[in-house]
Amino acid sequence: MKFYEEAFRECGDIFATRIPGLGDWVYICSPDLVKAMLEAPEDVVAGGDVGMGNLSHVLGEGSSTYLNGPDLKERRDVTSPYLAMQGSLRLVDFVRELALQSVAEWPLGQPFPLVKPLQKIALGALVKMIFDHAGPEKVRQLADIYENFSFRGLRSPTVSHPTLQIDVGPWSPWARVKKKQRAVFETFSREIELRLAALDKPEEDDLVLGMGRAKLRDGGTIPPQVMLAEILEMLVQGHELTGNSVTWTLGELFTHPEVLERLRQELDSVVGDGDVESSHLARLEYLEAVVNEGLRLRPSTPFTIVRLVRQPFSIGGYDLPPGTMIALCYPALARREDIFKNPQSFDPDNFYGKKLGPYDWHPFGGGSHRCPGRGLAEVVMKVAVATIARKVELKLAQDEVRPVRSAYFYEPNRGLLVTLEKRL
Numbered sequence: 461m462k463f464y465e466e467a468f469r470e471c472g473d474i475f476a477t478r479i480p481g482l483g484d485w486v487y488i489c490s491p492d493l494v495k496a497m498l499e500a501p502e503d504v505v506a507g508g509d510v511g512m513g514n515l516s517h518v519l520g521e522g523s524s525t526y527l528n529g530p531d532l533k534e535r536r537d538v539t540s541p542y543l544a545m546q547g548s549l550r551l552v553d554f555v556r557e558l559a560l561q562s563v564a565e566w567p568l569g570q571p572f573p574l575v576k577p578l579q580k581i582a583l584g585a586l587v588k589m590i591f592d593h594a595g596p597e598k599v600r601q602l603a604d605i606y607e608n609f610s611f612r613g614l615r616s617p618t619v620s621h622p623t624l625q626i627d628v629g630p631w632s633p634w635a636r637v638k639k640k641q642r643a644v645f646e647t648f649s650r651e652i653e654l655r656l657a658a659l660d661k662p663e664e665d666d667l668v669l670g671m672g673r674a675k676l677r678d679g680g681t682i683p684p685q686v687m688l689a690e691i692l693e694m695l696v697q698g699h700e701l702t703g704n705s706v707t708w709t710l711g712e713l714f715t716h717p718e719v720l721e722r723l724r725q726e727l728d729s730v731v732g733d734g735d736v737e738s739s740h741l742a743r744l745e746y747l748e749a750v751v752n753e754g755l756r757l758r759p760s761t762p763f764t765i766v767r768l769v770r771q772p773f774s775i776g777g778y779d780l781p782p783g784t785m786i787a788l789c790y791p792a793l794a795r796r797e798d799i800f801k802n803p804q805s806f807d808p809d810n811f812y813g814k815k816l817g818p819y820d821w822h823p824f825g826g827g828s829h830r831c832p833g834r835g836l837a838e839v840v841m842k843v844a845v846a847t848i849a850r851k852v853e854l855k856l857a858q859d860e861v862r863p864v865r866s867a868y869f870y871e872p873n874r875g876l877l878v879t880l881e882k883r884l
């Protein structure tokens with residue numbers, strides 16, 4: 461993260477790296493250049509399957525991440541009602557209860573890594589969005605099986621190195637990844653099949669039923685194995701990013717008492733003594749600014765848009781040949797002094813009462829491959845932050861806080877050790 465921010469200070473809005481084995485990468489750091497990249501036709505600058513981070517060999521084929529054009533639009537039309545802000549509001553009570561339950565389990569007076577329980581809250585919300593009929597026990601069971609695959613399977617170096625994908629007995633690394641993958645595939649496939657039995661009950665609805673009911677333009681339907689790939693892709697993309705973002709934001713909140721106090725005052729005046737409910741969210745403007753500020757200052761991924769040049773493309777005065785990767789350098793764009801008043805500090809006034817330009821800030825990417833889970837992530841982050849901020853006093857229990865890479869995303873080093881000082 462630091463390297464990219466420093467490269468921006470040294471080189472300006474556009475710079476490049478040429479690293480053997482990784483190819484040529486061009487990084488852009490200004491709203492104008494982001495606009496130029498996003499407005500380029502898909503056959504010139506492509507998203508989707510751009511040859512990096514492709515996990516379809518372990519998550520299954522056919523998810524929207526690898527689609528483009530009308531196929532992508534068609535799939536997004538099916539999934540968006542469940543992921544957009546409006547559809548996600550029905551998860552508010554569930555997320556709040558998960559947060560309250562989690563807080564009740566935190567040890568008093570002993571340092572613990574905050575990131576794990578917060579990732580669990582995010583994962584629980586995702587599972588509930590996918591299988592609405594699942595009660596807390598079933599959600600926990602599905603989440604545990606996925607977590608085992610995610611933390612002990614997907615993180616194996618064998619996943620991203622085809623030469624290591626050799627099965628030489630049950631204890632070999634690749635065989636262990638495949639075993640965990642089988643467990644996830646079998647459990648989630650069975651759950652999808654059970655859920656599809658409710659297809660003709662219009663009073664029931666969730667992502668699986670939405671996909672099961674979709675009539676495609678070729679007259680077909682989405683096959684269950686594609687539903688499974690779509691679901692697993694969402695879990696991979698949504699679980700850690702959302703949990704890590706809540707962790708970063710809470711870490712900043714509890715080290716900025718004046719911000720915490722202002723947030724609590726807003727919550728008291730809008731929510732009163734009761735619980736945060738879906739009807740409150742639109743009126744919690746400072747909460748929104750706090751969550752946005754956490755995403756701005758503490759990204760969980762350094763590039764929020766990565767695209768591949770497929771045909772010669774000129775940008776920022778440079779001609780890029782096919783094969784070049786273009787990345788939006790988020791740590792640079794998100795700390796621009798001409799966009800944010802106080803870019804180096806955690807200051808929700810960078811957002812509160814402000815209107816940003818359409819290309820000024822991209823924590824969720826942009827264009828046709830923008831993050832489909834934005835609405836859901838925002839609901840989970842707001843409800844978790846608001847609930848936890850009102851229920852506990854936390855104290856940071858480590859001296860240095862910095863982002864470290866944990867497989868595919870960045871999280872705070874040591875998982876952000878905090879001490880629960882008291883419950884409120």
Ligand code: HEM
Nearest residue numbers: 525694697698701702705764824825826829830831833837
């Ligand atoms: C704070 C939480 C999150 C952040 C910061 C985040 C950020 C991002 C970013 C930067 C991208 C790349 C977009 C682009 O290339 O233009 C992305 C893609 C994606 N995200 Fe999220 N995301 C979050 C939560 C979620 C959630 C909750 C879901 C669950 C549905 C999700 C599902 C996806 C998927 C499936 C993609 C791939 C989209 C595609 O390639 O077509 N994300 N996300």
